[in-house]
Amino acid sequence: MSTSVNSAVSACPESGDLGVTHGPIEGSTKRYLDRDGLRIPQRRVHLTNGEHLDLYDTSGPYTDADADLDLERGLPPTRANWRRPEPVDGAATQLAWARAGVITDEMRFVAAREGYDAELVRSEVAAGRAVIPANRCHPESEPMIIGKAFAVKINANIGNSAVTSSIAEEVEKMVWATRWGADTIMDLSTGKDIHLTREWIVRNSPVPVGTVPIYQALEKVGGDPTALTWELYRDTVIEQAEQGVDYMTVHAGVLRAHIPLTAQRVTGIVSRGGAIMAAWCMEHRTESFLYTHFAELCEIFARYDITFSLGDGLRPGSIADANDAAQFAELRTLGELTAIAKSHGVQVMIEGPGHVPMHKITENVRLEEELCEEAPFYTLGPLATDIAPAYDHITSAIGAAMIAQAGTAMLCYVTPKEHLGLPNRDDVKTGVIAYKIAAHAADLAKGHPRAQQRDDALSRARFEFRWTDQFNLSLDPDTAREFHDETLPAEPAKTAHFCSMCGPKFCSMRISADVRKAATVDLTLGAP
Ligand SMILES: C[C@H]1O[C@@H](n2cnc3c(N)ncnc32)[C@H](O)[C@@H]1O
Ligand SMILES: Cc1ncc(COP(=O)(O)O)c(N)n1
Numbered sequence: 001m002s003t004s005v006n007s008a009v010s011a012c013p014e015s016g017d018l019g020v021t022h023g024p025i026e027g028s029t030k031r032y033l034d035r036d037g038l039r040i041p042q043r044r045v046h047l048t049n050g051e052h053l054d055l056y057d058t059s060g061p062y063t064d065a066d067a068d069l070d071l072e073r074g075l076p077p078t079r080a081n082w083r084r085p086e087p088v089d090g091a092a093t094q095l096a097w098a099r100a101g102v103i104t105d106e107m108r109f110v111a112a113r114e115g116y117d118a119e120l121v122r123s124e125v126a127a128g129r130a131v132i133p134a135n136r137c138h139p140e141s142e143p144m145i146i147g148k149a150f151a152v153k154i155n156a157n158i159g160n161s162a163v164t165s166s167i168a169e170e171v172e173k174m175v176w177a178t179r180w181g182a183d184t185i186m187d188l189s190t191g192k193d194i195h196l197t198r199e200w201i202v203r204n205s206p207v208p209v210g211t212v213p214i215y216q217a218l219e220k221v222g223g224d225p226t227a228l229t230w231e232l233y234r235d236t237v238i239e240q241a242e243q244g245v246d247y248m249t250v251h252a253g254v255l256r257a258h259i260p261l262t263a264q265r266v267t268g269i270v271s272r273g274g275a276i277m278a279a280w281c282m283e284h285r286t287e288s289f290l291y292t293h294f295a296e297l298c299e300i301f302a303r304y305d306i307t308f309s310l311g312d313g314l315r316p317g318s319i320a321d322a323n324d325a326a327q328f329a330e331l332r333t334l335g336e337l338t339a340i341a342k343s344h345g346v347q348v349m350i351e352g353p354g355h356v357p358m359h360k361i362t363e364n365v366r367l368e369e370e371l372c373e374e375a376p377f378y379t380l381g382p383l384a385t386d387i388a389p390a391y392d393h394i395t396s397a398i399g400a401a402m403i404a405q406a407g408t409a410m411l412c413y414v415t416p417k418e419h420l421g422l423p424n425r426d427d428v429k430t431g432v433i434a435y436k437i438a439a440h441a442a443d444l445a446k447g448h449p450r451a452q453q454r455d456d457a458l459s460r461a462r463f464e465f466r467w468t469d470q471f472n473l474s475l476d477p478d479t480a481r482e483f484h485d486e487t488l489p490a491e492p493a494k495t496a497h498f499c500s501m502c503g504p505k506f507c508s509m510r511i512s513a514d515v516r517k518a519a520t521v522d523l524t525l526g527a528p
């Protein structure tokens with residue numbers, strides 16, 4: 001399987017000959033695993049009233065009030081030293097081990113992060129209802145779990161394009177995305193230095209990294225889709241596997257026969273991978289090599305424990321095209337491929353739309369569950385309307401919250417730059433925060449046992465005018481503080497019983513508190 005492409009890739013798990021700096025970079029969010037030992041996967045917010053809150057959501061920014069809890073959990077300090085059970089029928093994967101009844105260190109770790117029993121983690125993984133994307137060549141990653149029984153996760157897309165960006169900017173986006181709470185990131189680079197950009201990102205990323213290998217394969221053939229071959233694609237997959245990519249989008253459900261179904265669409269094929277594969281099939285008048293070589297791909301994935309993210313190459317790119325024949329024909333094929341991947345012991349999640357109006361969202365989840373054996377659903381938004389370019393983090397967070405409530409396990413963010421250009425660092429943050437909101441709103445609605453604790457703590461702080469606590473409990477403490485201080489920057493305002501919205505006399509929460517106080521006095525005096 002070794003090729004000339006691979007010889008350029010240094011050995012797993014470290015790639016020292018590329019001149020890459022290893023370990024945490026300045027400002028990076030190496031949150032739990034570090035060189036000194038394993039930290040308990042938990043964020044604790046200390047409040048000014050002496051109480052504290054341990055957040056159920058274990059990704060996101062530390063505030064000044066957070067503590068570093070260096071409690072031993074009985075695991076070696078880096079994932080590189082965790083136990084690696086023997087492969088099962090050639091599959092060295094969390095799925096194969098879960099089915100064999102083995103609780104791996106990765107399962108113990110994610111169980112601690114989620115606050116659930118490791119046995120629940122094992123059984124969900126064994127059933128294929130959850131995945132733990134953890135390539136053995138990515139020891140820097142802090143394992144996490146994606147599945148509807150667990151907290152809803154979010155992914156942030158980064159990467160350069162032929163038009164703009166540099167390695168430093170992309171690493172900064174990775175740091176920014178993970179700092180604000182992305183649970184995974186995808187490097188979707190299509191411009192120059194794709195290999196080296198990814199090396200920097202993977203070696204420094206505390207979260208699993210996903211890619212779409214067909215992008216780099218296309219770049220290698222100068223951007224002509226018809227020049228792609230299975231061999232070139234396979235070698236690109238192995239190159240990325242060796243670098244430690246944890247999950248890969250594979251658009252193997254775009255079959256030749258599905259392409260005519262897109263002819264009458266308003267926006268045709270909007271998926272990059274989908275469009276590339278459609279172009280290849282039409283030119284060569286043959287079935288997609290991703291489909292015909294799928295079993296071989298499974299064998300590669302099984303050796304590294306790469307998780308399939310079966311791509312939605314025919315997702316709708318407009319409200320008009322939502323839930324159409326092309327989209328659902330592909331979903332049916334993804335169902336077949338799910339079964340094949342799992343028979344190889346390979347973990348699978350399924351990518352979903354796209355642009356879908358609110359009343360057509362639930363059908364997507366029900367059909368995915370039915371056709372794909374409840375493999376974790378991983379959706380791009382969906383955008384609930386097409387009419388707000390520059391605000392598509394909002395149009396899509398609306399759809400994302402709904403689809404997550406219906407059972408989607410991970411939400412792929414959309415930034416304000418969607419449809420307009422490549423997102424920068426600030427767009428990445430805006431997208432991440434929008435999606436943290438969607439994911440948490442869904443966790444609340446799904447009845448996650450600990451989700452509401454944070455709302456309650458923040459609301460109490462709000463009602464008691466503990467402004468600093470309100471900031472520290474929020475998803476974006478910096479901006480919350482900045483907005484407050486724009487009109488009331490003085491220190492005493494941090495305990496004032498009003499803000500500049502209503503002012504001291506009209507503050508309803510202050511008046512309401514006074515009413516209560518008066519009522520208490522009346523009660524103690526025996527008055528009505
Ligand atoms: C499939 C989705 O992936 C996103 N996407 C594609 N490439 C990039 C990139 N380099 N950076 C950020 N997002 C990207 C777009 O939002 C697209 O719609
Ligand atoms: C949820 C989701 N959907 C799709 C893609 C790939 O992009 P594309 O299909 O455009 O190649 C992705 N990275 N994430």
Ligand code: SF4
Nearest residue numbers: 270272418419420421
């Ligand atoms: S985002 Fe821009 S480049 Fe990409 S498909 Fe849409 S219009 Fe084309």
Ligand SMILES: [Zn+2]
Nearest residue numbers: 270317355419
């Ligand atoms: Zn779109």
